[in-house]
């Protein structure tokens with residue numbers, strides 16, 4: 001009975017690799033916020049070097065450990081000592097470290113590994129670019145390494161969250177909020193999925209807690225925080241202060257052909273995301289609503305764990321002009 005209660009109360013110790021990056025920093029802040037409500041047993045930031053930022057985290061109870069591309073397997077295993085859950089938030093430029101971490105996994109006591117996905121569901125893509133090929137190659141390496149070491153104890157969980165809410169409504173994605181001109185690739189009425197990183201943090205903590213309490217979680221999850229089309233977003237931002245948003249659209253097929261006509265190594269993920277936003281592969285609404293479907297019922301059905309941050313919330317806090325300042 002005492003053991004049963006202990007497992008009901010168990011919480012995960014979570015480490016973040018690439019903690020000083022954009023996603024990593026936002027996740028650390030998200031985890032600290034969830035921790036105020038008793039989220040995790042411990043929080044570890046894996047960084048290349050200490051800084052004012054990491055010192056500030058230490059004051060808030062985060063343990064900071066250093067690793068980099070030159071860390072040996074033994075160093076990496078040591079850095080993961082006592083960790084239940086590793087969230088990899090390294091970008092493609094950190095691919096060597098990302099893969100060295102994969103090779104060290106069988107020697108750790110990790111229960112869950114979240115590879116550095118946190119974007120669109122590239123299992124659906126019918127083209128190749130370095131960014132998503134790199135993510136796929138890393139995932140294959142993780143699976144192969146665990147198989148070869150007979151380590152089937154670690155759950156590898158890929159979270160596909162669509163575009164980040166904090167950065168997705170910006171000029172790079174066709175929303176020139178400073179000039180009030182939005183340009184869709186394809187239809188202005190195609191729905192797109194956004195998830196805020198604070199909600200990603202909540203999902204990670206919840207899934208991690210389930211695993212340390214002995215429950216199973218799926219290996220691939222599509223997370224749908226909030227959704228809208230270009231036309232909807234113009235209206236939402238207009239109500240919050242954006243003035244006379246001009247809506248334009250360009251031909252999807254021409255845009256896609258131009259993006260993929262580049263040499264393989266020059267194919268850019270953000271440029272490709274613009275036609276993915278237009279062709280429906282970032283539409284994670286329920287299938288019965290016409291989308292690709294999502295796993296929200298499993299992670300946060302009826303918002304029983306938390307309330308998703310919406311485009312309306314973003315509009316209010318940015319007065320209708322998110323990312324308008326350079």
Ligand SMILES: NC(=O)c1ccc[n+]([C@@H]2O[C@H](COP(=O)([O-])OP(=O)(O)OC[C@H]3O[C@@H](n4cnc5c(N)ncnc54)[C@H](OP(=O)(O)O)[C@@H]3O)[C@@H](O)[C@H]2O)c1
Nearest residue numbers: 018020021022023048089091093094116118119162163164
């Ligand atoms: N869904 C979306 O809309 C969206 C948007 C952006 C990114 N993402 C995804 O989020 C993940 C993280 O991306 P991000 O934009 O947060 O990355 P980022 O800000 O570029 O990450 C930088 C982090 O990686 C470390 N790093 C950089 N180069 C390294 C190297 N060669 N060796 C070791 N560490 C290195 C940096 O360490 P230092 O601080 O020491 O330099 C820093 O911690 C990626 O999987 C990306 O695809 C998703």
